[in-house]
Amino acid sequence: MHKALRLVQLCCILIGSLLSSVASATGLQYNMTRGVTPVSHAQYDLHMTVLFIVTAIGVLVFGLLIFSIFRYRKSKGAKAATFHENVQIEVIWTVIPFVILMVLAVPATKTLIAMEDTRKSEMTIAVTGYQWYWHYEYLNEDISFYSNPATTAEEIAGLVPKSGYYQLEVDKPLVVPTNTKIRFAFSANDVIHAWWVPALGVKRDTIPGFINESWAVIEEVGTYRGQCAELCGVRHGYMPIVVEAITPEEFEAWVAEQKGGLEEVIEESEA
Amino acid sequence: MGDHHHGPAKGLSRWLLTTNHKDIGTLYLWFAFIMFLVGGAFAMVIRMELFQPGNQLVSPNTFNQLTTMHGLIMVFGAIMPAFTGFANWLIPMMVGAPDMALPRMNNWSFWILPFAFAILLSSWFMDGGAPNFGWTFYAPLSTQGPPSTDFFILSVHMMGISSIMGAINVIVTIFNMRAPGMTLMKMPIFCWSWLITAFLLIAVMPILAAAVTMLLTDRNFGTSFFDAAGGGDPVLFQHIFWFFGHPEVYIMILPAFGIVSEILPTFTRKRLFGRVSMIYAIVAIAGLSFIVWAHHMFTTGMPVIAGLFFMYATMLIAVPTGVKIFNWAATIFRGALTFETPMLFALGFVFLFTIGGFSGLMLALIPADIQYHDTYFVVAHFHYVLVSGALFSIFAGAYYWLPKWTGTMYNETLGKFHFWLSAISFNITFFPMHFMGLAGMPRRIPDYALQFADFNRISSIGSFVFGLSQLLFLYIIIQAIRGKGKKATDEVWDDHPRGLEWTLSSPPAYHTFETPPSEKLVEEHH
Numbered sequence: 001m002h003k004a005l006r007l008v009q010l011c012c013i014l015i016g017s018l019l020s021s022v023a024s025a026t027g028l029q030y031n032m033t034r035g036v037t038p039v040s041h042a043q044y045d046l047h048m049t050v051l052f053i054v055t056a057i058g059v060l061v062f063g064l065l066i067f068s069i070f071r072y073r074k075s076k077g078a079k080a081a082t083f084h085e086n087v088q089i090e091v092i093w094t095v096i097p098f099v100i101l102m103v104l105a106v107p108a109t110k111t112l113i114a115m116e117d118t119r120k121s122e123m124t125i126a127v128t129g130y131q132w133y134w135h136y137e138y139l140n141e142d143i144s145f146y147s148n149p150a151t152t153a154e155e156i157a158g159l160v161p162k163s164g165y166y167q168l169e170v171d172k173p174l175v176v177p178t179n180t181k182i183r184f185a186f187s188a189n190d191v192i193h194a195w196w197v198p199a200l201g202v203k204r205d206t207i208p209g210f211i212n213e214s215w216a217v218i219e220e221v222g223t224y225r226g227q228c229a230e231l232c233g234v235r236h237g238y239m240p241i242v243v244e245a246i247t248p249e250e251f252e253a254w255v256a257e258q259k260g261g262l263e264e265v266i267e268e269s270e271a
Numbered sequence: 272m273g274d275h276h277h278g279p280a281k282g283l284s285r286w287l288l289t290t291n292h293k294d295i296g297t298l299y300l301w302f303a304f305i306m307f308l309v310g311g312a313f314a315m316v317i318r319m320e321l322f323q324p325g326n327q328l329v330s331p332n333t334f335n336q337l338t339t340m341h342g343l344i345m346v347f348g349a350i351m352p353a354f355t356g357f358a359n360w361l362i363p364m365m366v367g368a369p370d371m372a373l374p375r376m377n378n379w380s381f382w383i384l385p386f387a388f389a390i391l392l393s394s395w396f397m398d399g400g401a402p403n404f405g406w407t408f409y410a411p412l413s414t415q416g417p418p419s420t421d422f423f424i425l426s427v428h429m430m431g432i433s434s435i436m437g438a439i440n441v442i443v444t445i446f447n448m449r450a451p452g453m454t455l456m457k458m459p460i461f462c463w464s465w466l467i468t469a470f471l472l473i474a475v476m477p478i479l480a481a482a483v484t485m486l487l488t489d490r491n492f493g494t495s496f497f498d499a500a501g502g503g504d505p506v507l508f509q510h511i512f513w514f515f516g517h518p519e520v521y522i523m524i525l526p527a528f529g530i531v532s533e534i535l536p537t538f539t540r541k542r543l544f545g546r547v548s549m550i551y552a553i554v555a556i557a558g559l560s561f562i563v564w565a566h567h568m569f570t571t572g573m574p575v576i577a578g579l580f581f582m583y584a585t586m587l588i589a590v591p592t593g594v595k596i597f598n599w600a601a602t603i604f605r606g607a608l609t610f611e612t613p614m615l616f617a618l619g620f621v622f623l624f625t626i627g628g629f630s631g632l633m634l635a636l637i638p639a640d641i642q643y644h645d646t647y648f649v650v651a652h653f654h655y656v657l658v659s660g661a662l663f664s665i666f667a668g669a670y671y672w673l674p675k676w677t678g679t680m681y682n683e684t685l686g687k688f689h690f691w692l693s694a695i696s697f698n699i700t701f702f703p704m705h706f707m708g709l710a711g712m713p714r715r716i717p718d719y720a721l722q723f724a725d726f727n728r729i730s731s732i733g734s735f736v737f738g739l740s741q742l743l744f745l746y747i748i749i750q751a752i753r754g755k756g757k758k759a760t761d762e763v764w765d766d767h768p769r770g771l772e773w774t775l776s777s778p779p780a781y782h783t784f785e786t787p788p789s790e791k792l793v794e795e796h797h
């Protein structure tokens with residue numbers, strides 16, 4: 001039994017390292033991102049836990065199946081056994097999965113409760129989905145703007161080479177501070193969209209007439225990209241999201257600049 | 272007794288007017304296969320467009336129409352009618368009945384389908400084109416859908432009527448027409464799986480009808496069930512749709528469980544392990560299917576407590592599903608195995624459906640689902656369940672009973688070739704989709720970021736091979752129907768397969784069990 005467990009472990013490690021070496025050799029991402037928020041970390045950990053568990057069960061079940069397929073061939077003279085029920089074993093394989101599920105339910109429940117707790121947020125950004133672009137509004141800051149996809153028609157048609165962030169670029173990214181609890185308030189103007197940035201661990205439907213909430217504390221400076229994740233019409237595939245996380249100090253400067261820019265515009269129009 | 276009791280009528284009227292369960296089964300199966308090729312052709316175009324990043328072949332709107340029609344055709348046109356075809360052919364032969372209980376209704380429930388799908392497919396040629404909002408037709412996107420949406424609604428109503436009549440027929444046949452001595456507990460497990468499926472159909476097809484009717488009135492008669500501006504709620508649509516949609520998932524997999532549970536004992540030469548717990552597991556899965564619908568909606572935002580309820584209930588489904596998989600494994604364990612084509616597909620089912628079950632469990636966990644939801648991970652999941660699950664069981668069943676139905680053995684070498692081509696190309700197509708989804712590719716997009724290009728190319732190549740392999744299946748079946756092959760014995764398979772259908776001649780007479788089988792025969796064959 002001990003040996004079998006070690007073998008399972010070894011197989012998992014082998015497969016895991018094989019995949020990661022292939023991935024690093026080709027620059028291919030094949031697994032969920034660990035992301036840059038406490039929530040995305042917890043999601044990733046839960047994902048890896050359940051992946052490990054199903055892999056282990058898979059190795060056992062498939063191992064038994066493959067063993068049987070090779071061992072009990074009629075062509076090799078196998079005679080069929082006559083057993084066709086065994087209450088004891090049937091109870092065991094009803095109860096063990098149940099116990100495994102309870103083990104999984106604990107971290108899943110904890111993470112879910114944390115994910116839904118939008119209290120004590122330090123700022124709120126209203127995100128509105130439109131066919132087919134996003135609108136961001138920094139509540140309390142008097143800043144708002146549209147964020148439009150920036151991939152050109154020529155790139156899509158293949159007339160010019162595609163840029164590195166093809167289909168994941170916008171004209172004006174959402175700028176946010178790191179290490180700040182940001183509350184998002186989601187809504188939509190026309191049909192349902194879904195605002196998804198994998199690295200933030202946030203995916204929420206934006207529903208016309210209703211407000212949805214989520215939150216993120218981004219722990220690392222960087223640019224994070226995502227896409228609309230709910231079919232929303234013809235250009236659903238062309239609704240990228242870009243989030244630029246900068247330090248709180250830089251963010252303050254950015255806010256001032258936005259407001260300054262706004263005042264200048266107003267002064268100009270008044271003049 | 273008139274002449275009509277001796278054989279089928281001649282010509283087209285045989286098929287138009289038939290009330291014979293075997294003819295109607297054949298009609299259902301051919302209809303399903305044609306729809307499978309149509310839906311498959313749509314999938315081929317989808318995969319061609321996704322072969323590389325950029326917009327090559329079809330416009331984004333056409334792409335959305337293709338994904339919508341692919342889903343609708345495969346679910347309602349291919350998988351469900353194929354299982355109904357099996358039910359028609361097999362249930363009377365398995366329970367020792369002369370025909371289905373309501374033969375004229377049976378004729379009607381089939382003949383609605385070609386018209387329903389003619390209406391649905393004709394929407395391609397209407398102003399504004401075919402429906403383009405996905406097979407789940409979420410409001411308010413579908414409220415604003417093209418004019419053909421109203422025709423789509425009509426065709427869904429027709430499909431629903433057809434399914435309900437088919438289900439009533441199955442239930443009445445099973446409850447009233449079993450041969451003496453065939454108690455419910457002795458009834459073949461395929462009949463059990465269909466009995467439960469039929470109840471699910473009757474329970475949820477009216478819900479689907481309600482959803483499309485509310486959509487119809489929202490579109491045309493000024494109601495606002497799904498429009499917040501008029502006091503409605505777009506999420507209400509999703510609740511109604513998935514209250515139908517989740518049991519629907521099991522409608523498409525329970526008969527598959529039944530078919531595989533019939534086939535494994537024959538080729539392992541052992542009785543099905545844990546037959547009683549298999550039946551309980553089917554009932555448990557069907558029961559749970561009514562209280563898990565919101566797991567399709569975890570990103571819509573629901574109270575934590577509701578989320579927890581739906582997560583736990585969904586996780587629970589893993590228990591009876593696990594029981595089924597373990598029981599199949601125990602059936603194979605210490606058998607005397609041979610690997611004819613039906614067995615290969617049944618084994619393929621057990622392996623690959625299990626992978627779909629694993630990803631299903633992963634999807635149940637809300638925090639992880641937030642990342643998986645509406646990505647290619649989900650696309651991979653439900654194709655493991657519906658292609659290597661439902662469809663593989665249909666292939667397995669077709670090869671298993673075809674010699675009985677036609678009296679001719681299909682070409683075994685070609686059959687095995689069909690299996691290996693299908694199984695390998697299926698995995699090449701759909702396994703990389705797990706990776707794409709985890710890496711962040713949303714589903715239902717006609718174009719994608721460069722990082723997804725490699726996996727998409729692999730997937731497309733696999734899908735082309737998979738698609739072409741199915742033409743081989745067509746060829747094999749036609750050859751068997753035309754009698755090109757060895758003559759099948761009455762028992763067809765070695766070592767006395769169980770089931771009353773094997774006591775009949777191959778092919779069976781046009782009318783069978785006009786006098787019910789003896790209790791002794793029933794006892795020997797259960």
Ligand SMILES: [Cu+2]
Binds near residue numbers: 194231236239
């Ligand atoms: Cu969108």
